[in-house]
Amino acid sequence: MNDTFGMRLARLRSKNGMTQRDLGAAVGVSWSQVSRYESGKAKPRLPILMKLADALGTDVEFLTGDRANDEGREITLMLSGHEEKAIEDFATKQGISFDQAVNKIIAAGMKDRMDKSPDLMEQLEAEIPGGYAKLLEMLGKKN
Template sequence: MATSSFADGFADRLRQARERAGFTQRELGAEAGINYSQVSRYEQGVAFPRPGVLQRLADVLAVPVEHLRSGDEFVTLPVGDSGHLRVTFTPEAYLKLKAEADSEGFTVEQFVVLLAKEHLARVAAEDGGDSDQAASESRLSRITKGDGKR
Protein backbone atom coordinates (compact mmCIF):
# COMPACT_ATOMS: atom_id res chain seq x y z
CA MET A 1 0.00 0.00 0.00
CA ALA A 2 1.46 3.39 -1.00
CA THR A 3 1.65 5.99 1.70
CA SER A 4 1.90 9.74 1.47
CA SER A 5 5.09 11.52 2.47
CA PHE A 6 3.12 12.97 5.40
CA ALA A 7 2.32 9.46 6.64
CA ASP A 8 5.93 8.38 6.07
CA GLY A 9 7.14 11.33 8.10
CA PHE A 10 4.68 10.60 10.87
CA ALA A 11 5.65 6.93 10.95
CA ASP A 12 9.34 7.79 11.35
CA ARG A 13 8.67 10.47 13.97
CA LEU A 14 6.48 8.10 16.00
CA ARG A 15 9.07 5.33 15.90
CA GLN A 16 11.89 7.70 16.85
CA ALA A 17 9.88 9.21 19.72
CA ARG A 18 8.95 5.73 20.97
CA GLU A 19 12.56 4.55 20.86
CA ARG A 20 13.81 7.74 22.58
CA ALA A 21 11.25 7.18 25.34
CA GLY A 22 12.42 3.56 25.71
CA PHE A 23 9.10 1.89 24.87
CA THR A 24 8.45 -1.22 22.84
CA GLN A 25 5.43 -1.10 20.53
CA ARG A 26 3.59 -3.30 23.03
CA GLU A 27 4.43 -1.00 25.97
CA LEU A 28 3.44 2.15 24.06
CA GLY A 29 0.17 0.56 23.01
CA ALA A 30 -0.63 -0.43 26.60
CA GLU A 31 0.19 3.03 27.95
CA ALA A 32 -1.83 4.78 25.22
CA GLY A 33 -4.77 2.38 25.51
CA ILE A 34 -4.47 0.91 22.01
CA ASN A 35 -3.44 -2.48 20.67
CA TYR A 36 0.26 -2.78 19.95
CA SER A 37 -0.53 -4.00 16.43
CA GLN A 38 -2.04 -0.57 15.78
CA VAL A 39 1.22 1.06 16.90
CA SER A 40 2.98 -1.17 14.38
CA ARG A 41 0.56 -0.08 11.64
CA TYR A 42 1.22 3.58 12.47
CA GLU A 43 4.99 3.02 12.33
CA GLN A 44 4.68 1.22 9.01
CA GLY A 45 2.74 4.18 7.62
CA VAL A 46 -0.33 2.11 6.73
CA ALA A 47 -2.60 3.83 9.27
CA PHE A 48 -2.81 7.21 10.96
CA PRO A 49 -4.31 7.72 14.43
CA ARG A 50 -7.48 9.66 15.13
CA PRO A 51 -6.88 13.00 16.93
CA GLY A 52 -7.67 11.61 20.41
CA VAL A 53 -5.30 8.68 19.94
CA LEU A 54 -2.62 10.97 18.53
CA GLN A 55 -2.88 13.15 21.64
CA ARG A 56 -2.61 10.10 23.93
CA LEU A 57 0.47 8.91 22.04
CA ALA A 58 2.06 12.36 22.37
CA ASP A 59 1.24 12.48 26.08
CA VAL A 60 2.73 9.04 26.76
CA LEU A 61 5.84 9.87 24.73
CA ALA A 62 6.13 13.33 26.35
CA VAL A 63 6.34 15.12 23.00
CA PRO A 64 4.15 17.87 21.58
CA VAL A 65 1.45 16.52 19.30
CA GLU A 66 2.74 18.94 16.63
CA HIS A 67 6.08 17.15 16.69
CA LEU A 68 4.36 13.91 15.69
CA ARG A 69 2.12 15.67 13.17
CA SER A 70 4.54 18.00 11.43
CA GLY A 71 8.04 17.29 12.64
CA ASP A 72 8.39 20.51 14.60
CA GLU A 73 11.31 20.10 16.98
CA PHE A 74 11.15 20.99 20.65
CA VAL A 75 13.30 21.62 23.66
CA THR A 76 12.08 20.96 27.21
CA LEU A 77 13.66 23.21 29.81
CA PRO A 78 13.46 22.93 33.59
CA VAL A 79 11.70 25.82 35.31
CA GLY A 80 11.93 26.12 39.06
CA ASP A 81 11.97 23.02 41.22
CA SER A 82 9.27 20.98 39.54
CA GLY A 83 8.12 22.68 36.38
CA HIS A 84 9.22 22.69 32.79
CA LEU A 85 8.78 24.76 29.67
CA ARG A 86 8.51 23.22 26.23
CA VAL A 87 9.70 25.41 23.37
CA THR A 88 8.79 24.28 19.86
CA PHE A 89 10.74 25.19 16.70
CA THR A 90 10.30 24.39 13.03
CA PRO A 91 12.81 21.76 11.92
CA GLU A 92 14.76 24.43 9.99
CA ALA A 93 14.97 26.80 12.98
CA TYR A 94 15.96 23.91 15.26
CA LEU A 95 18.82 22.95 12.94
CA LYS A 96 20.07 26.55 12.92
CA LEU A 97 19.86 26.70 16.72
CA LYS A 98 21.67 23.37 17.01
CA ALA A 99 24.47 24.52 14.71
CA GLU A 100 24.82 27.77 16.65
CA ALA A 101 24.77 25.91 20.00
CA ASP A 102 27.36 23.41 18.77
CA SER A 103 29.63 26.22 17.54
CA GLU A 104 29.54 27.81 21.00
CA GLY A 105 29.99 24.54 22.89
CA PHE A 106 26.46 24.29 24.31
CA THR A 107 23.65 21.79 24.11
CA VAL A 108 20.53 23.13 22.44
CA GLU A 109 18.82 23.28 25.84
CA GLN A 110 21.67 25.29 27.38
CA PHE A 111 21.76 27.61 24.37
CA VAL A 112 18.02 28.28 24.49
CA VAL A 113 18.34 29.18 28.18
CA LEU A 114 21.20 31.56 27.31
CA LEU A 115 19.12 33.16 24.56
CA ALA A 116 16.14 33.49 26.90
CA LYS A 117 18.34 35.25 29.48
CA GLU A 118 19.66 37.59 26.78
CA HIS A 119 16.11 38.31 25.71
CA LEU A 120 15.02 39.06 29.29
CA ALA A 121 18.00 41.42 29.69
CA ARG A 122 16.98 43.19 26.48
CA VAL A 123 13.40 43.56 27.70
CA ALA A 124 14.65 44.91 31.02
CA ALA A 125 16.84 47.40 29.16
CA GLU A 126 13.82 48.54 27.14
CA ASP A 127 11.92 49.12 30.36
CA GLY A 128 14.91 50.96 31.84
CA GLY A 129 15.46 53.18 28.82
CA ASP A 130 18.77 51.74 27.58
CA SER A 131 18.27 52.61 23.90
CA ASP A 132 21.42 50.85 22.65
CA GLN A 133 20.39 47.53 24.21
CA ALA A 134 16.71 48.03 23.37
CA ALA A 135 17.46 48.74 19.71
CA SER A 136 19.30 45.47 19.20
CA GLU A 137 17.31 42.62 17.76
CA SER A 138 17.34 39.43 19.78
CA ARG A 139 20.01 36.92 18.83
CA LEU A 140 17.32 34.21 18.68
CA SER A 141 15.50 36.14 15.94
CA ARG A 142 18.70 36.63 13.96
CA ILE A 143 19.67 32.95 14.21
CA THR A 144 16.29 31.57 13.22
CA LYS A 145 15.96 34.10 10.36
CA GLY A 146 19.35 32.91 9.13
CA ASP A 147 20.89 36.26 8.29
CA GLY A 148 24.22 35.06 9.67
CA LYS A 149 24.67 37.86 12.22
CA ARG A 150 25.69 37.05 15.78
Template sequence: MVVRNSIVRYSVRQPVERGRPRLHALRDRETMMSVVTKPKLATEADRAIGSRIAALRAAQGLSQTTLGHAIGVSFQQVQKYEKGRNRVGASRLQMIADLLKVPVETFFADKVPAEAGTESIQALFDDPEIMDLVAAFRSIPDQTTRSGVLSIVKAAAALRQAGGTGN
Protein backbone atom coordinates (compact mmCIF):
# COMPACT_ATOMS: atom_id res chain seq x y z
CA MET A 1 0.00 0.00 0.00
CA VAL A 2 1.31 3.44 -0.93
CA VAL A 3 0.09 6.58 0.86
CA ARG A 4 0.42 9.93 -0.91
CA ASN A 5 -1.42 13.12 0.00
CA SER A 6 -3.85 11.22 2.24
CA ILE A 7 -5.07 9.07 -0.64
CA VAL A 8 -4.60 5.38 -0.21
CA ARG A 9 -3.55 3.59 -3.37
CA TYR A 10 -3.13 -0.11 -3.66
CA SER A 11 -0.42 -1.51 -5.82
CA VAL A 12 -1.36 -4.79 -7.42
CA ARG A 13 1.56 -6.85 -8.54
CA GLN A 14 1.41 -10.11 -10.36
CA PRO A 15 3.80 -12.78 -9.17
CA VAL A 16 6.71 -13.09 -11.55
CA GLU A 17 7.92 -16.53 -12.43
CA ARG A 18 11.56 -17.05 -11.61
CA GLY A 19 13.81 -16.17 -14.53
CA ARG A 20 10.98 -14.68 -16.54
CA PRO A 21 10.81 -10.94 -17.20
CA ARG A 22 7.76 -9.10 -15.81
CA LEU A 23 6.76 -7.83 -19.26
CA HIS A 24 5.97 -11.37 -20.42
CA ALA A 25 3.88 -12.09 -17.34
CA LEU A 26 1.78 -8.98 -18.03
CA ARG A 27 1.38 -9.86 -21.69
CA ASP A 28 0.23 -13.40 -20.82
CA ARG A 29 -2.31 -12.03 -18.35
CA GLU A 30 -3.71 -9.59 -20.92
CA THR A 31 -3.98 -12.38 -23.47
CA MET A 32 -5.84 -14.58 -21.02
CA MET A 33 -8.22 -11.78 -20.07
CA SER A 34 -8.92 -10.80 -23.67
CA VAL A 35 -10.08 -14.30 -24.62
CA VAL A 36 -13.83 -13.87 -24.31
CA THR A 37 -16.14 -16.25 -26.05
CA LYS A 38 -18.91 -14.68 -28.08
CA PRO A 39 -22.42 -16.03 -27.61
CA LYS A 40 -23.44 -18.52 -30.26
CA LEU A 41 -25.65 -16.93 -32.87
CA ALA A 42 -28.87 -18.57 -33.97
CA THR A 43 -28.61 -20.53 -37.21
CA GLU A 44 -31.00 -21.51 -39.97
CA ALA A 45 -31.64 -24.77 -38.08
CA ASP A 46 -32.65 -22.74 -35.00
CA ARG A 47 -35.11 -20.77 -37.13
CA ALA A 48 -36.56 -23.99 -38.58
CA ILE A 49 -36.99 -25.46 -35.10
CA GLY A 50 -38.64 -22.23 -33.96
CA SER A 51 -41.10 -22.22 -36.83
CA ARG A 52 -42.05 -25.81 -36.02
CA ILE A 53 -42.60 -24.87 -32.39
CA ALA A 54 -44.85 -22.00 -33.51
CA ALA A 55 -46.84 -24.20 -35.89
CA LEU A 56 -47.34 -27.00 -33.37
CA ARG A 57 -48.23 -24.54 -30.61
CA ALA A 58 -50.83 -22.86 -32.84
CA ALA A 59 -52.21 -26.24 -33.95
CA GLN A 60 -52.65 -27.20 -30.29
CA GLY A 61 -54.47 -23.92 -29.65
CA LEU A 62 -51.89 -22.73 -27.10
CA SER A 63 -50.83 -19.13 -26.66
CA GLN A 64 -47.20 -18.10 -26.32
CA THR A 65 -47.97 -17.11 -22.73
CA THR A 66 -49.38 -20.54 -21.89
CA LEU A 67 -46.42 -22.32 -23.46
CA GLY A 68 -44.02 -19.98 -21.67
CA HIS A 69 -45.59 -20.62 -18.27
CA ALA A 70 -45.52 -24.37 -18.84
CA ILE A 71 -41.79 -24.41 -19.67
CA GLY A 72 -40.74 -21.69 -17.24
CA VAL A 73 -40.00 -18.76 -19.56
CA SER A 74 -41.73 -15.52 -20.54
CA PHE A 75 -43.89 -15.20 -23.64
CA GLN A 76 -41.19 -12.89 -25.03
CA GLN A 77 -38.69 -15.74 -24.77
CA VAL A 78 -41.13 -18.04 -26.57
CA GLN A 79 -41.34 -15.40 -29.33
CA LYS A 80 -37.55 -15.37 -29.59
CA TYR A 81 -37.49 -19.16 -29.85
CA GLU A 82 -40.19 -19.15 -32.53
CA LYS A 83 -38.50 -16.41 -34.57
CA GLY A 84 -35.16 -18.20 -34.28
CA ARG A 85 -33.48 -15.28 -32.51
CA ASN A 86 -32.54 -17.45 -29.52
CA ARG A 87 -31.53 -21.08 -29.45
CA VAL A 88 -33.68 -23.59 -27.60
CA GLY A 89 -31.70 -25.76 -25.20
CA ALA A 90 -32.06 -29.53 -25.36
CA SER A 91 -33.88 -29.90 -22.04
CA ARG A 92 -36.26 -27.06 -22.86
CA LEU A 93 -36.92 -28.53 -26.32
CA GLN A 94 -37.79 -31.83 -24.63
CA MET A 95 -40.21 -29.99 -22.31
CA ILE A 96 -41.86 -28.34 -25.33
CA ALA A 97 -42.14 -31.69 -27.13
CA ASP A 98 -43.71 -33.29 -24.06
CA LEU A 99 -46.18 -30.43 -23.67
CA LEU A 100 -47.16 -30.55 -27.36
CA LYS A 101 -47.33 -34.37 -27.21
CA VAL A 102 -44.92 -34.90 -30.10
CA PRO A 103 -41.58 -36.71 -30.24
CA VAL A 104 -38.62 -34.35 -30.02
CA GLU A 105 -37.53 -35.57 -33.49
CA THR A 106 -40.50 -33.65 -34.92
CA PHE A 107 -38.51 -30.45 -34.57
CA PHE A 108 -35.75 -31.90 -36.75
CA ALA A 109 -38.07 -33.08 -39.53
CA ASP A 110 -35.83 -32.33 -42.52
CA LYS A 111 -33.01 -34.29 -40.93
CA VAL A 112 -35.19 -37.40 -40.67
CA PRO A 113 -35.96 -39.08 -44.01
CA ALA A 114 -39.69 -39.24 -44.69
CA GLU A 115 -41.30 -42.64 -45.05
CA ALA A 116 -42.33 -43.68 -48.54
CA GLY A 117 -45.55 -41.98 -49.58
CA THR A 118 -45.62 -39.44 -46.77
CA GLU A 119 -45.00 -35.73 -46.87
CA SER A 120 -42.50 -34.13 -44.59
CA ILE A 121 -43.96 -32.57 -41.48
CA GLN A 122 -42.51 -29.20 -42.45
CA ALA A 123 -44.40 -29.27 -45.76
CA LEU A 124 -47.62 -29.74 -43.79
CA PHE A 125 -46.78 -26.84 -41.47
CA ASP A 126 -46.02 -24.61 -44.44
CA ASP A 127 -49.48 -25.13 -45.95
CA PRO A 128 -51.81 -22.46 -44.50
CA GLU A 129 -54.96 -24.44 -45.43
CA ILE A 130 -53.78 -27.43 -43.42
CA MET A 131 -52.97 -25.24 -40.45
CA ASP A 132 -56.42 -23.60 -40.71
CA LEU A 133 -58.04 -27.03 -40.88
CA VAL A 134 -56.14 -28.24 -37.81
CA ALA A 135 -56.97 -25.08 -35.84
CA ALA A 136 -60.66 -25.30 -36.79
CA PHE A 137 -60.80 -29.00 -35.95
CA ARG A 138 -59.17 -28.44 -32.55
CA SER A 139 -61.71 -25.73 -31.75
CA ILE A 140 -64.57 -28.27 -31.94
CA PRO A 141 -65.18 -29.38 -28.33
CA ASP A 142 -67.72 -32.14 -29.02
CA GLN A 143 -66.16 -35.53 -29.81
CA THR A 144 -69.17 -36.66 -31.87
CA THR A 145 -68.92 -33.57 -34.08
CA ARG A 146 -65.18 -34.10 -34.44
CA SER A 147 -65.75 -37.69 -35.57
CA GLY A 148 -68.32 -36.50 -38.10
CA VAL A 149 -65.96 -33.87 -39.53
CA LEU A 150 -63.17 -36.44 -39.76
CA SER A 151 -65.51 -38.85 -41.60
CA ILE A 152 -66.44 -36.14 -44.10
CA VAL A 153 -62.79 -35.30 -44.80
CA LYS A 154 -61.87 -38.99 -45.19
CA ALA A 155 -64.83 -39.56 -47.54
CA ALA A 156 -63.81 -36.57 -49.67
CA ALA A 157 -60.24 -37.89 -49.87
CA ALA A 158 -61.44 -41.40 -50.80
CA LEU A 159 -63.73 -39.96 -53.49
CA ARG A 160 -60.84 -37.97 -54.94
CA GLN A 161 -58.54 -41.03 -54.96
CA ALA A 162 -61.24 -43.15 -56.61
CA GLY A 163 -61.32 -40.69 -59.51
CA GLY A 164 -64.53 -38.95 -58.55
CA THR A 165 -65.13 -35.25 -58.57
CA GLY A 166 -63.39 -32.99 -56.15
CA ASN A 167 -60.82 -30.73 -57.68
Protein backbone atom coordinates (compact mmCIF):
# COMPACT_ATOMS: atom_id res chain seq x y z
CA MET A 1 0.00 0.00 0.00
CA ASN A 2 1.49 3.33 -1.08
CA ASP A 3 -0.08 5.89 1.25
CA THR A 4 0.81 9.26 -0.25
CA PHE A 5 0.70 12.69 1.34
CA GLY A 6 -2.37 13.52 -0.75
CA MET A 7 -4.17 10.37 0.35
CA ARG A 8 -3.43 11.07 4.02
CA LEU A 9 -4.56 14.68 3.62
CA ALA A 10 -7.85 13.69 1.95
CA ARG A 11 -8.52 10.93 4.49
CA LEU A 12 -7.89 13.21 7.48
CA ARG A 13 -9.92 16.03 5.95
CA SER A 14 -12.85 13.67 5.41
CA LYS A 15 -12.45 12.15 8.88
CA ASN A 16 -12.69 15.67 10.32
CA GLY A 17 -15.89 16.33 8.34
CA MET A 18 -14.30 19.10 6.30
CA THR A 19 -14.70 20.01 2.66
CA GLN A 20 -11.75 21.21 0.59
CA ARG A 21 -13.22 24.71 0.94
CA ASP A 22 -13.37 24.34 4.75
CA LEU A 23 -9.77 23.18 4.97
CA GLY A 24 -8.55 25.83 2.56
CA ALA A 25 -10.27 28.56 4.58
CA ALA A 26 -8.79 27.19 7.81
CA VAL A 27 -5.22 27.36 6.51
CA GLY A 28 -5.42 30.35 4.16
CA VAL A 29 -5.31 28.69 0.74
CA SER A 30 -7.95 28.19 -1.96
CA TRP A 31 -10.00 25.01 -2.19
CA SER A 32 -8.38 24.35 -5.56
CA GLN A 33 -4.96 24.41 -3.90
CA VAL A 34 -6.18 21.82 -1.38
CA SER A 35 -7.38 19.78 -4.36
CA ARG A 36 -3.90 20.00 -5.93
CA TYR A 37 -2.34 18.84 -2.65
CA GLU A 38 -4.71 15.87 -2.45
CA SER A 39 -4.14 14.87 -6.08
CA GLY A 40 -0.37 15.06 -5.70
CA LYS A 41 -0.03 17.92 -8.20
CA ALA A 42 1.43 20.25 -5.56
CA LYS A 43 3.13 20.05 -2.18
CA PRO A 44 2.61 22.68 0.53
CA ARG A 45 5.48 24.71 1.90
CA LEU A 46 6.32 24.16 5.56
CA PRO A 47 4.22 27.03 7.02
CA ILE A 48 1.09 25.75 5.22
CA LEU A 49 1.97 22.15 6.06
CA MET A 50 2.08 23.11 9.74
CA LYS A 51 -1.32 24.84 9.44
CA LEU A 52 -2.77 21.78 7.66
CA ALA A 53 -1.56 19.46 10.41
CA ASP A 54 -2.97 21.77 13.09
CA ALA A 55 -6.34 22.12 11.33
CA LEU A 56 -6.57 18.33 10.98
CA GLY A 57 -5.55 17.56 14.56
CA THR A 58 -2.36 15.72 13.66
CA ASP A 59 1.32 16.50 13.34
CA VAL A 60 3.51 17.22 10.35
CA GLU A 61 5.35 13.89 10.68
CA PHE A 62 2.17 11.86 10.32
CA LEU A 63 0.83 14.02 7.51
CA THR A 64 4.06 13.70 5.52
CA GLY A 65 4.41 10.00 6.29
CA ASP A 66 7.57 10.42 8.34
CA ARG A 67 6.14 8.35 11.18
CA ALA A 68 3.67 5.56 11.55
CA ASN A 69 0.13 5.96 12.75
CA ASP A 70 -1.17 4.32 15.92
CA GLU A 71 -1.61 1.04 14.07
CA GLY A 72 2.02 0.95 12.99
CA ARG A 73 3.61 1.08 9.59
CA GLU A 74 3.16 -1.68 7.05
CA ILE A 75 6.34 -2.96 5.44
CA THR A 76 6.93 -5.43 2.66
CA LEU A 77 9.57 -8.14 2.93
CA MET A 78 10.91 -9.99 -0.08
CA LEU A 79 11.56 -13.52 1.15
CA SER A 80 12.91 -16.49 -0.73
CA GLY A 81 10.92 -19.70 -0.49
CA HIS A 82 13.57 -21.04 1.89
CA GLU A 83 13.33 -17.98 4.17
CA GLU A 84 9.54 -18.11 4.21
CA LYS A 85 9.62 -21.81 5.10
CA ALA A 86 12.14 -21.16 7.89
CA ILE A 87 9.88 -18.46 9.36
CA GLU A 88 6.83 -20.72 9.08
CA ASP A 89 8.72 -23.48 10.89
CA PHE A 90 9.84 -21.03 13.59
CA ALA A 91 6.26 -19.77 14.02
CA THR A 92 4.94 -23.31 14.33
CA LYS A 93 7.57 -24.26 16.93
CA GLN A 94 6.83 -21.07 18.90
CA GLY A 95 3.05 -21.49 18.58
CA ILE A 96 2.67 -18.02 17.08
CA SER A 97 1.42 -16.55 13.80
CA PHE A 98 3.69 -15.88 10.83
CA ASP A 99 3.41 -12.11 11.41
CA GLN A 100 4.27 -12.52 15.09
CA ALA A 101 7.28 -14.62 14.10
CA VAL A 102 8.49 -11.92 11.70
CA ASN A 103 8.07 -9.27 14.41
CA LYS A 104 9.97 -11.41 16.90
CA ILE A 105 12.81 -12.05 14.43
CA ILE A 106 13.09 -8.33 13.62
CA ALA A 107 13.03 -7.43 17.32
CA ALA A 108 15.77 -9.99 18.04
CA GLY A 109 17.92 -8.52 15.27
CA MET A 110 17.35 -5.02 16.60
CA LYS A 111 18.23 -6.12 20.14
CA ASP A 112 21.42 -7.71 18.88
CA ARG A 113 22.43 -4.47 17.13
CA MET A 114 21.56 -2.40 20.21
CA ASP A 115 23.62 -4.66 22.45
CA LYS A 116 26.63 -4.24 20.16
CA SER A 117 26.27 -0.47 19.74
CA PRO A 118 25.74 1.69 22.83
CA ASP A 119 25.46 4.77 20.58
CA LEU A 120 22.55 3.18 18.73
CA MET A 121 20.85 2.31 22.02
CA GLU A 122 21.30 5.91 23.24
CA GLN A 123 19.78 7.19 20.00
CA LEU A 124 16.79 4.84 20.39
CA GLU A 125 16.22 5.91 23.99
CA ALA A 126 16.51 9.59 23.03
CA GLU A 127 13.93 9.22 20.26
CA ILE A 128 11.69 6.64 21.95
CA PRO A 129 12.05 6.69 25.73
CA GLY A 130 11.63 3.11 26.94
CA GLY A 131 12.28 1.77 23.44
CA TYR A 132 14.78 -0.85 24.54
CA ALA A 133 12.42 -2.11 27.26
CA LYS A 134 9.67 -2.36 24.62
CA LEU A 135 12.04 -4.38 22.44
CA LEU A 136 12.71 -6.77 25.33
CA GLU A 137 8.98 -7.00 25.98
CA MET A 138 8.43 -8.02 22.35
CA LEU A 139 10.97 -10.76 22.85
CA GLY A 140 9.47 -11.87 26.15
CA LYS A 141 12.64 -10.99 28.07
CA LYS A 142 13.25 -8.92 31.17
CA ASN A 143 15.87 -6.18 31.64
